[in-house]
Amino acid sequence: xxxxxxxxxxxxxxxxxxxxxxxxxxxxxxxxxxxxxxxxxxxxxxxxxxxxxxxxxxxxxxxxxxxxxxxxxxxxxxxxxxxxxxxxxxxxxxxxxxxxxxxxxxxxxxxxxxxxxxxxxxxxxxxxxxxxxxxxxxxxxxxxxxxxxxxxxxxxxxxxxxxxxxxxxxxxxxxxxxxxxxxxxxxxxxxxxxxxxxxxxxxxxxxxxxxxxxxxxxxxxxxxxxxxxxxxxxxxxxxxxxxxxxxxxxxxxxxxxxxxxxxxxxxxxxxxxxxxxxxxxxxxxxxxxxxxxxxxxxxxxxxxxxxxxxxxxxxxxxxxxxxxxxxxxxxxxxxxxxxxxxxxxxxxxxxxxxxxxxxxxxxxxxxxx
Amino acid sequence: xxxxxxxxxxxxxxxxxxxxxxxxxxxxxxxxxxxxxxxxxxxxxxxxxxxxxxxxxxxxxxxxxxxxxxxxxxxxxxxxxxxxxxxxxxxxxxxxxxxxxxxxxxxxxxxxxxxxxxxxxxxxxxxxxxxxxxxxxxxxxxxxxxxxxxxxxxxxxxxxxxxxxxxxxxxxxxxxxxxxxxxxxxxxxxxxxxxxxxxxxxxxxxxxxxxxxxxxxxxxxxxxxxxxxxxxxxxxxxxxxxxxxxxxxxxxxxxxxxxxxxxxxxxxxxxxxxxxxxxxxxxxxxxxxxxxxxxxxxxxxxxxxxxxxxxxxxxxxxxxxxxxxxxxxxxxxxxxxxxxxxxxxxxxxxxxxxxxxxxxxxxxxxxxx
Numbered sequence: 001x002x003x004x005x006x007x008x009x010x011x012x013x014x015x016x017x018x019x020x021x022x023x024x025x026x027x028x029x030x031x032x033x034x035x036x037x038x039x040x041x042x043x044x045x046x047x048x049x050x051x052x053x054x055x056x057x058x059x060x061x062x063x064x065x066x067x068x069x070x071x072x073x074x075x076x077x078x079x080x081x082x083x084x085x086x087x088x089x090x091x092x093x094x095x096x097x098x099x100x101x102x103x104x105x106x107x108x109x110x111x112x113x114x115x116x117x118x119x120x121x122x123x124x125x126x127x128x129x130x131x132x133x134x135x136x137x138x139x140x141x142x143x144x145x146x147x148x149x150x151x152x153x154x155x156x157x158x159x160x161x162x163x164x165x166x167x168x169x170x171x172x173x174x175x176x177x178x179x180x181x182x183x184x185x186x187x188x189x190x191x192x193x194x195x196x197x198x199x200x201x202x203x204x205x206x207x208x209x210x211x212x213x214x215x216x217x218x219x220x221x222x223x224x225x226x227x228x229x230x231x232x233x234x235x236x237x238x239x240x241x242x243x244x245x246x247x248x249x250x251x252x253x254x255x256x257x258x259x260x261x262x263x264x265x266x267x268x269x270x271x272x273x274x275x276x277x278x279x280x281x282x283x284x285x286x287x288x289x290x291x292x293x294x295x296x297x298x299x300x301x302x303x304x305x306x307x308x309x310x311x312x313x314x315x316x317x318x319x320x321x322x323x324x325x326x327x328x329x330x331x332x333x334x335x336x337x338x339x340x341x342x343x344x345x346x347x348x349x350x351x352x353x354x355x356x357x358x359x360x361x362x363x364x365x366x367x368x369x
Numbered sequence: 370x371x372x373x374x375x376x377x378x379x380x381x382x383x384x385x386x387x388x389x390x391x392x393x394x395x396x397x398x399x400x401x402x403x404x405x406x407x408x409x410x411x412x413x414x415x416x417x418x419x420x421x422x423x424x425x426x427x428x429x430x431x432x433x434x435x436x437x438x439x440x441x442x443x444x445x446x447x448x449x450x451x452x453x454x455x456x457x458x459x460x461x462x463x464x465x466x467x468x469x470x471x472x473x474x475x476x477x478x479x480x481x482x483x484x485x486x487x488x489x490x491x492x493x494x495x496x497x498x499x500x501x502x503x504x505x506x507x508x509x510x511x512x513x514x515x516x517x518x519x520x521x522x523x524x525x526x527x528x529x530x531x532x533x534x535x536x537x538x539x540x541x542x543x544x545x546x547x548x549x550x551x552x553x554x555x556x557x558x559x560x561x562x563x564x565x566x567x568x569x570x571x572x573x574x575x576x577x578x579x580x581x582x583x584x585x586x587x588x589x590x591x592x593x594x595x596x597x598x599x600x601x602x603x604x605x606x607x608x609x610x611x612x613x614x615x616x617x618x619x620x621x622x623x624x625x626x627x628x629x630x631x632x633x634x635x636x637x638x639x640x641x642x643x644x645x646x647x648x649x650x651x652x653x654x655x656x657x658x659x660x661x662x663x664x665x666x667x668x669x670x671x672x673x674x675x676x677x678x679x680x681x682x683x684x685x686x687x688x689x690x691x692x693x694x695x696x697x698x699x700x701x702x703x704x705x706x707x708x709x710x711x712x713x714x715x716x717x718x719x720x721x722x723x724x725x726x727x728x729x730x731x732x733x734x735x736x737x738x
Contacts, residue, residue: 031569073610201614217441241440242378247613328594
């Protein structure tokens, strides 16, 4: 099978990331940060090391790297944990993991939402009265089209106005450079199993200096047992219960490898998406919704075939895995005018090859005949 | 190393549980329940099968099996998701993953807490006026001493009084029989990586018929994308974001094996704990806090050595992994009078052997000389 669904879960894991998970599963089934014996201490060391690698790659403090089960939990921790109030600004490019927590806050009367189109968003923000705005939340990269948003410029606006700035790095993390300190990010949320090259089961929330959050979940922390509240210290305050050591061990190796190769990987995916877009653009019935991008995403529609049908045909007749439908990003489809039939999304990794792309272009061409 | 820390994380995983995780990590890095292609569909099938195995083992409806990252998240989902109000009854045997969410609700003025000693708890409940009580929450097995609580009897009282009954099965699950339908349980919470034999990274919340919960987290569900709220259907309503497929695949095999051998395993652990308790009881400085039990837990203190020192000596001088300290259960230590120095906890699995137990008894004997 040709796997072009890397934006859902990365198919490419470097060998070290796979074998790190396997080693933990086989030889290190002990709870990091609970007991003090040799196995538990080794687990705790892996967790600490992963915090350091993420902190170094995303320019933050290691103790402010919080492990979660996925990016959704990281976003919920950020959006329900920050003292949001008044107006909150977000974009049409957001995933339901951003929108649904925000809608919930809006329904409870805690915030009012202002959802901006992504075109000229920086100019829109600069021209807006930001008084009474408590936060701006944006994805770094659209999971539908692969388009990058102007994180640096939006971060400057947020800083100037003393506003929280939350960045959903689910698709951007590991594909484009992101810096908590350099881009004035209050909360950066990440998926461990996409661009960062870990197995499923990890996410992270990286918190900017001076930003305080209430916990989303309460429970055992291995320290401060007689405290009826969560401990005040990070990361313990926001990490209740057993951490997922196999996934964190894998993320450690995946992230290390990804940061080392960030530019190469970005160039490769720009090249791949350009090649795919060029090829698909020669097929009359195809309409493209992506420009070449370092996230490896190519969104398109086929005249007369819904996106779900198209994905099924590619799966059944050509053994190619792509995703059809809405990709959990409802407003992006309204914005693009694709809310009826969704979009086909081919999402590539550096493990894919030019010949797979060429095969794919031919397959889509045949489907369109 | 002799691993006697199975109550923190089970050291024993059946081969099928390890190889299921490995297969997913190597060959099935696709997102279950999102895309529709072959790999994603295979992942979704594994998830569905695991729901069925847990539902069958704990006597519940498969669609009411919710996957979480650990038992703590399952407990938070239950305790914050149920409409708790008025008085809530719980026990001194609870873990901080029960107590801290309840304290949080109490601080917010939503409930008042009544925390009962576990001795004669059924009689205490029968003698109490339960008007204005919205829920009873109890662990099935103390994670400190291994003592079982009278889940069946408490469930009957809860049913008679129309009260929610939440059971923390973190330590009980996979060791003693538990039945959502048979014991009138509203919410049963489980850890995948302890008695149920999966790798770290999974937990479950099993919800009784007719019980309704609000979500703890909001996000993508792969279905119902244009709904601004979470879908109404279970399990999707309570499962936002990417599921941990390697851990769920492993839990499927671990749980299947565990249910098949539940009685044998319980007998073995009763035998092991009895042997350890008998041996330790001959050492004058040792004070025991456990009776033989199917959860495999033996808690004890050594006169003149704190529990943390004792755990360190066993680790450093004898290469035995046990846990010292408080095991995240503060009130149990107040109840047992061990809040100053904590307790040593040896927690066994069926993989351990009688000769390991005998070696351990000798090691403790030497420490006490």
